[in-house]
Amino acid sequence: MRFIMRACPMEDSPMNQHELNNARPYFRELEAKEREACVNAIPKVRLAEKHMRNCELLLNRAKLLAKLPRWAITAELGVDHAAFSEEILRVAQPQTLHLIDLWNTDRYHDGLFEGTKAKFASAISAGQVRIHRQNSIQAAADFHDDYFDWIYVDTDHSYETTARELRSYAAKVKQDGIIAGHDYTMGNWVSSYRYGVIEALHEFCVEENWEFVYLTMDPFESQSFAIRRIL
Numbered sequence: 001m002r003f004i005m006r007a008c009p010m011e012d013s014p015m016n017q018h019e020l021n022n023a024r025p026y027f028r029e030l031e032a033k034e035r036e037a038c039v040n041a042i043p044k045v046r047l048a049e050k051h052m053r054n055c056e057l058l059l060n061r062a063k064l065l066a067k068l069p070r071w072a073i074t075a076e077l078g079v080d081h082a083a084f085s086e087e088i089l090r091v092a093q094p095q096t097l098h099l100i101d102l103w104n105t106d107r108y109h110d111g112l113f114e115g116t117k118a119k120f121a122s123a124i125s126a127g128q129v130r131i132h133r134q135n136s137i138q139a140a141a142d143f144h145d146d147y148f149d150w151i152y153v154d155t156d157h158s159y160e161t162t163a164r165e166l167r168s169y170a171a172k173v174k175q176d177g178i179i180a181g182h183d184y185t186m187g188n189w190v191s192s193y194r195y196g197v198i199e200a201l202h203e204f205c206v207e208e209n210w211e212f213v214y215l216t217m218d219p220f221e222s223q224s225f226a227i228r229r230i231l
């Protein structure tokens with residue numbers, strides 16, 4: 001659900017500055033209505049005390065990574081140029097790190113896939129890193145239940161995708177395992193893109209009885225989260 005800022009509504013009949021100034025409030029109102037409809041379409045579920053009582057606030061996602069179990073079986077959903085994947089390898093020293101990404105857009109392209117393969121060539125040969133060029137939700141079927149110690153979710157941040165990822169991977173994570181991820185935030189101000197991570201997570205925690213363990217307070221990038229089952 002993307003919103004495109006429109007300076008001029010009809011390119012074949014350009015407005016003069018006066019007309020444009022008069023039209024701006026109308027288009028702002030239209031855009032506000034579109035944004036409101038988008039927000040209203042995302043389900044809102046309230047957390048209860050039990051979903052937050054064991055949640056620790058951390059300074060940033062580097063601190064979160066340091067808290068996640070080492071020598072674990074892990075996955076990163078959404079890899080980009082593998083900058084965070086490198087951090088996962090360096091800090092968490094996972095037994096296995098599955099990197100799952102489509103790399104199929106102009107921004108997230110084939111070159112990033114090739115770069116990721118090259119970056120981790122020796123870890124791939126050693127079997128520590130495995131690359132899955134796949135849709136995150138379809139890739140879940142490749143793993144058996146109770147497989148992961150933890151995963152980190154960072155794909156398109158929409159409500160729909162996040163809700164499906166949480167449900168697809170819940171059974172794949174061990175009983176005491178963790179689902180962590182990025183972008184626990186309302187959206188991207190620069191691109192006017194409304195995320196749905198907060199809503200998808202809250203709904204999932206309430207419906208599936210999971211709790212927040214960590215939330216980060218990153219000042220210069222989106223917040224990260226970590227949740228686990230209430231046992």
Ligand SMILES: C[S@@+](CC[C@H](N)C(=O)[O-])C[C@H]1O[C@@H](n2cnc3c(N)ncnc32)[C@H](O)[C@@H]1O
Binds near residue numbers: 085137155182
């Ligand atoms: C924000 S970037 C990931 C950033 C990375 N985790 C980091 O912290 O450096 C999002 C990535 O998710 C991938 N992606 C988006 N939707 C996806 C999906 N449904 N399945 C798999 N990958 C997806 C994109 O190709 C892109 O590389």
